Amino acid sequence: MAQRGPNPHSSRPRSAEVVIVGAGIMGAVVAARIRELRPHASVLMVDAGPPLGSALGHHLHDTPDEEMRSQFLARAERANQERYMSRGGADAGRDLTAVPPGMHPLAGFGHDTAQMPGASIGWNLGGMSVHWAAATPTPFGSEIPAEIDRQEWDSDLLTAQRLLHVHPAAYPSDAVGDAVLEVVQDTLEGRGAEGRHPQPMPVAMQPHSDGRLHRTGPGAVFPAIERGGDDFFELQHSTIVRRVLTEDGRATGVVVRALDSDQESVVHAPVVVICADTMRTPQLLFASGLGGPAVGRHLNEHAFLAGTILVDLQRLGVRETTPHLDGEWFTSASWLPHSDEEQPFQAQIMQTPVDGGADSPQEFAVTMAFYVPTEVRADNRIEFSAEEEDIIGMPRMTVRFGYTPKDEALIERARGEQALIAERLGRFDPSQPSTLLPAGSSLHYTGTARLGSSADGSSVCDPDGRVWGCEGVLVAGNAVVPTALVANSTLAGAVTAVRAGRAAARLLGG
Structure with missing residues (x-):
């Protein structure tokens, strides 16, 4: 068989x-x-x-x-x-x-x-x-x-x-990522359950012999x-x-x-x-x-609040950066775990270097996606x-989906948290500002x-x-x-x- x-x-x-x-x-x-x-x-x-x-x-x-x-x-x-x-x-x-x-x-x-x-x-x-x-x-x-x-x-x-x-932490230690996590932690002012602080993202990945x-x-x-x-x-x-x-x-x-x-x-x-x-x-x-x-x-x-933040490395006090691993487009991947009511959001945080131009300091682009829970209805x-x-010959589907006032209020709260972190790190990339992506994204x-x-x-x-x-x-x-x-x-x-x-x-x- x-x-x-x-x-x-x-x-x-x-x-x-x-x-x-x-x-x-x-x-x-x-x-x-x-x-x-x-x-x-x-x-x-x-x-x-x-x-x-x-x-x-x-x-x-x-x-x-x-x-x-x-x-x-x-x-x-x-x-x-x-x-x-x-x-x-x-x-x-x-x-x-x-x-x-x-x-x-x-x-x-x-x-x-x-x-x-x-x-x-x-x-x-x-x-x-x-x-x-x-x-x-x-x-x-x-x-x-x-x-x-x-x-x-x-x-x-x-x-x-x-x-x-x-x-638990497949990406190597990264000075930029560590500095970003410190800013996120300071912004939260210690909110979160024990062990639920900003940290490396667990991933279903394994280092391979090909590097x-x-x-x-x-x-x-x-x-x-x-x-x-x-x-x-x-x-x-x-x-x-x-x-x-x-x-x-x-x-x-x-x-x-x-x-x-x-x-x-x-x-x-x-x-x-x-x-x-x-x-x-x-x-x-x-x-x-x-x-x-x-x-x-x-x-x-969960609602998906995307955004990319341009981080000034001089502002963070970072002098040495970590290069990409072969085949990777981020130098590290981290997350802000949620803690239910105490800290209700998850943030997925990944960064990559960008060329700021001849007249600008080197920057990193930090992708910071906030996931916001929605009510089960x-x-x-x-x-x-x-x-x-x-077209497959199966029953046709109509998707019914919407946010409640409670969902919308929580999304706005997440948007405020994301904006505050962005302000402390640098600024939003004008081409990828804070955006609530369409439901399903x-x-x-x-x-x-x-x-x-x-x-x-x-x-x-x-x-x-x-x-x-x-x-x-x-x-x-x-x-x-x-x-x-x-x-x-x-x-x-x-x-x-x-x-x-x-x-x-x-x-x-x-």
């Missing part, structure tokens, strides 16, 4: 013990946990997207495909997700083989995102996980779901950090995605899972369709784990008649059409298949990701997170994937 790639769809049904929908970080974590607990379980992983380059599941920062890597680096240097995005959209009609792999606006696939114009998805094998910035700040306080026992959470968090290869920091992609989490070599694992890309099949309240398999064919086929499986991102996981649940009234509801995303949601389809969406403690209609699954009312169907990833995240969402989502992988193994008798 070691085949990797699109498979011919024959009339003869195939089978596996587990089908994992989605080959991103979350699907890779689920596969890794199943393999650790059930070494010989047969696993089929299905991803709608085509490969990006020749290395399956490889982060684009480190892909051996030099042309693909150069394109990624050129776009990633634009400093935030909103600028990284391709705004061309999927304009190939229903010929999905003509849609170029990469990041695309959700609207390009036929959905209504007027209220969340930045909403985007990864249309490639591995989804966003081969593009992501690899920031993995640790969830704190109200971000941690109350429905999960705290000791279990802490243990599962360690497992997620291990699988994602999280490094670069290698980002974690799905293939680093579950190597069989990239290299094969697992006789009980099959990867099928460029294939859409149309619906999950059930009988008498139990999973029986999935219906799949290859992008280059209108022919559908059935894969029989007693366990199906859906890790198809925060937009497409509830879409598949809706198409399958699963999950109940909470499917698509409680869509959440059922009315922020994805509505699915029972009649209209997107952070790419950190959560909640649309949220976990809960009971099947009362307010949640989709239990704390282990088991979908209410259907044995053998599980969900994992950011969609499952029920809380308002201030930090980047990957690590919290990965904890749900650790739990779903363990639950899937138990269903197989592991």
Whole structure:
């Protein structure tokens, strides 16, 4: 069962013990946990997207495909997700083989995102996980779901950090970064919980023998995605899972369709784990008649307040600077952790040298993105059409999203904090001033298949990701997170994937 790639769809049904929908970080974590607990379980992983380059599941920062890597680096240097995005959209009609792999606006696939114009998805094998910035700040306080026992959470968090290869401070010490953090700390006047002071950003990166920091992609989490070599694992890309099949309240398999064919086929499986991102996981649940009234509801995303500050090194008293590492566009990456009410924002801080001109001192450009939590509300949601389809042939989505007065007040408070820090460091870059990016621009969406403690209609699954009312169907990833995240969402989502992988193994008798 070691085949990797699109498979011919024959009339003869195939089978596996587990089908994992989605080959991103979350699907890779689920596969890794199943393999650790059930070494010989047969696993089929299905991803709608085509490969990006020749290395399956490889982060684009480190892909051996030099042309693909150069394109990624050129776009990633634009400093935030909103600028990284391709705004061309999927304009190939229903010929999905003509849609170029990469990041695309959700609207390009036929959905209504007027209220969340930045909403985007990864249309490639591995989804966003081969593009992501690899920031993995640790969830704190109200971000941690109350429905999960705290000791279990802490243990599962360690497992997620291990699988994602999280490094607490991968970048070398940097005099400019240290000086910036001192200014941020002084501006806060000591606000923040113990250990939640400005500090180096934990990242899913590891120093490599080639001198670069290698980002974690799905293939680093579950190597069989990239290299094969697992006789009980099959990867099928460029294939859409149309619906999950059930009988008498139990999973029986999935219906799949290859992008280059209108022919559908059935894969029989007693366990199906859906890790198809925060937009497409509830879409598949809706198409399958699963999950109940909470499917698509409680869509959440922190507000994204971007800005670049030009820092005068003489003003900071910095005389020596640190050069870039090979392949990096920042000299360091730091963060201001949030502390709930005491300090409600997260700031992601990265700096790079810029040429101030012959008549100006050397400057550093400090990208300082503030993430501002927003209230979790059922009315922020994805509505699915029972009649209209997107270009893939799945239920068309309409995204309903807005900020409350409390959200708006907190955004203005964050803007004031950001402006005060900028004043003390230097000045905003006129070309990149403090800007509230369109909703959806952070790419950190959560909640649309949220976990809960009971099947009362307010949640989709239990704390282990088991979908209410259907044995053998599980969900994992950011969609499952029920809380308002201030930090980047990957690590919290990965904890749900650790739990779903363990639950899937138990269903197989592991």
